[in-house]
Amino acid sequence: MFSLQHTTLLLRVFLLVLILENVKGSSSSASNYLIGLGSYDITGPAADVNMMGYANAEQTASGIHFRLRARTFIVAEQQGNRVVFVNLDACMASQIVTIKLLERLKVRYGELYTEKNVAISGIHTHAGPGGYLQYVVYIVTSLGFVRQSFDVLVDGIEKSIIQAHENLRPGSVFVNKGELLNAGVNRSPSAYLSNPAEERSKYKFDVDKEMTLIKFEDKEWGAVGSFNWFATHGTSMSRTNSLISGDNKGAAARFMEDWFERHGVVRGFDGLSSNISGTGRVPRRVSSLVPKDNGNGNELMKLAASFQSSQGRIVTRLSSVARRVRNALMKAERPQFVSAFCQSNCGDVSPNVLGAFCIDTGLPCDFNHSTCNGKNELCYGRGPGYPDEFESTRIIGERQFRKAVELFDKATEKLKGKVGFQHAYIDFSSLEVSLPKVGGPNEVVKTCPAAMGFAFAAGTTDGPGAFDFKQGDDKGNAFWRLVRDFLKAPDQEQVNCQHPKPILLDTGEMKEPYDWAPSILPVQILRIGQLVILSVPGGESKPIIFY
Template identity: 75%
Template sequence: MASPAPSMAFLLSLLLFAGMCSLSSSDYLIGVGSYDITGPAADVNMMGYANSDQIASGVHFRLRARAFIVAEPRGNRVAFVNLDACMASQIVTIKVLERLKSRYGDLYTEKNVAISGIHTHAGPGGYLQYVTYIVTSLGFVRQSFDVIVDGIEQSIVQAHESLRPGSVFVNSGELLDAGVNRSPSAYLNNPASERSIYKYDVDKEMALLKFVDSRSGPIASFNWFATHGTSMSRTNSLISGDNKGTAARLMEDWFQQRAPVRTEMGEIPRRVSTLVSDMNKNHSRLLEIAASYKSSKGQPVTNPLDAKVRVRKDSSRSFVSAFCQSNCGDVSPNVLGAFCIDTGLPCDFNHSTCNGKNELCYGRGPGYPDEFESTRIIGERQFKKASELFNKATEQLKGRIGYQHAYVDFSKLEVSVSKPGGFETVKTCPAAMGFGFAAGTTDGPGAFDFRQGDDKGNAFWKLVRNVLRTPGPEQVECQKPKPILLDTGEMKIPYDWAPSILPVQILRIGQFVILSVPGEFTTMAGRRLREAVRSVLASSASKEFGNNVHIVIAGLTNTYSQYVTTFEEYEVQRYEGASTLYGPHTLSAYIQEFKKLATALVNGQTIESGPQPPDLLSKQISLLAPVVVDVTPLGVSFGDVKSDVAPNSRFARGGGAQVNVTFWSACPRNDLMTEGSFALVERLIDGGGGRWLPVYDDDDLCLKFKWSRPTRLSPESYGRIEWRIPDSASAGVYRIRHFGASKSLLGSITTFSGTSSAFAVV
């Protein structure tokens, strides 16, 4: 007897059930996203060095927010966002979470979302809410804030909407030549017995996650490695992701090139390759073609989308790679060491001075004296290690997704610390910065007569300090041996100068655990925190983790509260100790609170959320002048070429050949070109036919956009585009384009573009 035909509903149910069964307990739902957060490329002070003269004036390469989400099919999920920014910001985190709540309800909250900065010192500032961190940017900068909030939201939305079954793999390995300890005298104050456990005075391990879509294969990699984002110096004025942003760009390009059906610039028709080959054989013909394409007059862009032309945006790029920050507090990428710029001799070991002056002591990167080359080298070293770990990642993450989060008031926290013969209860302090803070570091020296390692201070600067606020005797005693230069935790005019309520957070993906910390832990401080959490996880009753647990510190996450040193390093009062806000027991407080989180994580407990941090957005003050008007000389239009390539120009690939073109431009603050580009290099495709293919934009390391005014307050401005021709560039005819937007006296914004004359690359 024949069986009855199954109904369509039954078949669909069967397929759905089979699909659910095929998703093993070790599989997750994974999604990734990436969005532009470059921000204002002019007039805004850069965040990191606190150098008021370091004002953005162009783009080295663009900044991005990169996100991943890992979820159980019907359970918990975590979202991690890595920002090409100096650090996370409390007010940014608050507003992002508000937007996520309006979109997704309680799916993404402060408990399971982490927002972390790579610590580049070459991004626009003004997006934090506490006075200390926005003084040099002349207060709050709404453009900086908005573009970061928008970018984080969009990266998470992309990751959420792309969620699909997949697996996550982990791998780790040593990277030996991308960081050195910039405060070795402080590190040596840690107990010898503890130092003997470790081979190096900085962490050399990189930990990497590889995300593999069950259908399409690898889609992302995120790694954590400790080195400062200070390959670019305190005098650089081009927006840049520094060494970690460079590594991310190299890794994403590497994956794009290795994919079977992709090339660096997309598939090039065979006829184009033939044309280029013919051109190589006939240089004179190539020059003749180039000469027929003159520079165009600047003109308004009738279709605004034309100004958003971007190589990577149009290339269906889907692979996301993020190089996240870890416990980088005392780790410098300037691996050649610190030297006096007047004598060339090594700086003083204990104080990093030269004849008593900190201003003369600078660290040298591997490309010294070229900071762009140092940035590339340190970025390339991280990329090479990451690509190696990516290719060899075989350990699959298995197990539950989990998270714990709490807000803690670090200004008055009781902490139980071990003492000979037992335990003692001590307290943290309201935030304060010491004299050694003003000395800066070998990555970016300070000024005047400050020096690292100062545990006394001096009378003159104490008088200056007292104009703002005189610390009371209780605060002085609590912060010892730090001499207080700025009592920021007790300064409230016009609003809070420093945070007191900080977020602490643990994210778990199977046997991989992320400790989200709102500051810069030094090497040994990070080691102590990791080991404290490891001991809790390993001793849990469930034995779920055992020894098979990977723990990373995600530094500068969710908000920012400067440095965290060990008690012993704090005693030395170098820059890092002087910048440890909450006193000598700050690290012990973190360890205490993270052990609570770890215990709750393994026991499935609910932990008290703690006091909410303040939302100070309504109190923000901005003194940055707006763009008033952009003008050009009579007879000149925006986008016109001011300085063109020479007629019949021919440039050879490799050897450092560079093409420079300057356009009449307007202030980049008029249009941030988010997900677009200020600069573009195009290659002629159809010989004399006139079709041009975008091949490089201002997200490429070989292309720089530099903006300037002839005088400080002039309404006229220039956009200079510099293209250093890569060895990999195809021979052919090229031109350079500039996109921008001008502001009229009445406030209207008009986009424009300009084009150089064509030139030959042979």
């Protein structure tokens, strides 16, 4: 994951690369694009597979909340470059999934789709099957590689790209952006306040509140889809959840696709509330993190009574048989509407917007360390539907959906110009970056091999860790140092480089039985006219509009 500050640093580096490599080019000349969208199921094994995200060995799938999908768009010049962007209802992208996917695409399409112009992003749901990555640290809790999880991702991504390729038709792409204020908060505000005041003064909020949306219009059929980027974690569903789910972003995508299917065109918010009230059909559950009722069911009865049933839909006037047949044929020819809600620089952005509270006392957690009486295991963030995590998922999804509809309806800025891409493998373990220094010349800093600190093991208020770890711990613990040294003791150079963070696991230098964490990672830049999409390690992405 990358915080707002980490992503800003990456932007400084790679935007320089972008300019030097002349990716931006001229965006003044009009260009007729070919656009194609695709969507395919990637739900995977629904039982007895550990879930990816919370690193909780006890969180094993036992059913489905709603199914997961891979959503793809392709934008191509009439005679020239093309780019592919895939958004997964999965925790993150996977390098080994990408490698195997590209092998299949090469067999099918030759050099048309390669590592250079295909970018894959994950929505960061913590409620999808795990075991599909190739590094130890990501598959420890799933007890190794899970072939079923892997295969369904490769198959689903490939089929979504095939759909998008076969749907390529002349069309246009529009862009719009705006602020969404109530779908994400900083889950570690004390950590953010440790940043220099000069740094914090550059931003309006302590997390990124901007949503950027691109709208696809087919030359014949009109609107056929949209992809948007907004930063909020896929953690509305708690670490005790056992149902496969796309969490809030997966829900938002379903809301928008279903709503467009009913309306055919976007015309503002008329009828929106009654349409999305149909989500009452989604099963609800009070999180098992909430203390159980001690024989008094009144509160739960009140909660149950508060759930309103769907109001249904107005029955339309029956038309002639000929008209119904004609409409059915037209609907069959129309491209499927695809709407993806992509993850941006989510870092410490939590959908649990009510704040963090102790589950034993109901009081707010300690501000600096997110603990309750010194214990991190009792501190949890609360979503807007607390204590019903399904309701929280729906609400945060609906808020993103409403903003996306607003931006979609008002998207009038047309993307014009070249389609392009840049791809590079960057060694993040030894990257030198020049940063401005207060009162002096720029300072050159250097990254280190990856390492997880003691504070990492404390988890977050979205999903606390175990034992006696605490957020913000810069001292460490003698016992856990002994455990660490049994696996791999960091050398002094690594200790000095990571200072003041005490190292719990020296993952970047652990190689047994194979690599625990990557060091050389792919970074991609996709360009459509004046829009540039930066895809960073971890499967998150960030759109930037050039004016």
